[in-house]
Amino acid sequence: GESVGLHLPTLSVQEGDNSIINCAYSNSASDYFIWYKQESGKGPQFIIDIRSNMDKRQGQRVTVLLNKTVKHLSLQIAATQPGDSAVYFCAEKYNFNKFYFGSGTKLNVKP
């Protein structure tokens, strides 16, 4: 069946450094891939998405890369700030409007 998973459960970075969070997926039929940020005590919040026919998309301080050859997705956060500390989930959209989530990576930003 479909699976979306993350390589690293916890990532610690120094404030100001760049962060890279990775995700593997297995469903080639997914048409969108999405990154969410979940802060403690809150619901997931949309960060950025990428359509399956693209390989890169940039937002404000964030970039998502999609490698369909190896079914890999990554989220890059530039100049990581303490406010970026959270759990990050990748998700894929398939079958019209169903979403499948990975298990999450916790990003810890050290001051």
Add this chain to the structure above:
Amino acid sequence: DADVTQTPRNRITKTGKRIMLECSQTKGHDRMYWYRQDPGLGLRLIYYSFDVKDINKGEISDGYSVSRQAQAKFSLSLESAIPNQTALYFCATSVGHEQYFGPGTRLTVT
């Protein structure tokens, strides 16, 4: 005001009790979802609804039921709660490929 609200935010209940979690949204979206989140795991889909007359089971629907009372309201019920239903429950709406989540309900079944 929050676009997606959930009540209650926290609930402790006993095994065998019936409990309802409520979700309301002001975003005007047709599509609504219920997920559960367990420590160390991602969100797992319980039920989803693409409009008022449409209800679909997700990957872990056993032990749960839902009701879509209106476009804005989607309730999740546990008919007879059991301890392994202790989890964080999220309601979400979507338009296109973006989902909007509520703040979650932390449910503990003792």
